[in-house]
Amino acid sequence: MPAPYSGKCLCGAVSVEIASEPLVVLSCGCDHCQVGAGGVAQVIGKFAEKDIKVSGEENLNTFTFSDTGSGNPKEKMFCKTCGVTMWTIPGAAKGSARMVRTAVLKDGLALKPKNEIYTINRPAWVKPADGANQFEKSSH
Structure with a gap:
């Protein structure tokens, strides 16, 4: 599925x-993403801030x-009406990128x-995604 x-x-x-x-698509199974997704992980696309119109x-x-793996704060942006998380902005990416939940994008789970x-944190019953690089903690 190509942009836009x-x-x-x-x-x-x-x-x-x-x-x-x-810039990259990743699956994150940190404590925040598991609880936020209500599942084993969230799939996130890192997009350049300059290319996003809200x-x-x-x-x-x-x-x-403030209790992040990197030690830097991150901001979660969510709809105040329905509560859906739209994206997260890690402290290191502020002003340059947003980590957009692919599930909010039309056909984003592709x-x-x-x-x-x-x-x-991955449960034993969940298998790694084919061809994806695996990191026990953050890849940064």
């Missing part, structure tokens, strides 16, 4: 248009995590992870 990408939250109050391909930004809330991080 578009997506929205469940209620449609927040939508996003992305003009470029992801509509309904006034409908977003921010939650800042984007296959190149890296799987925090595999140390």
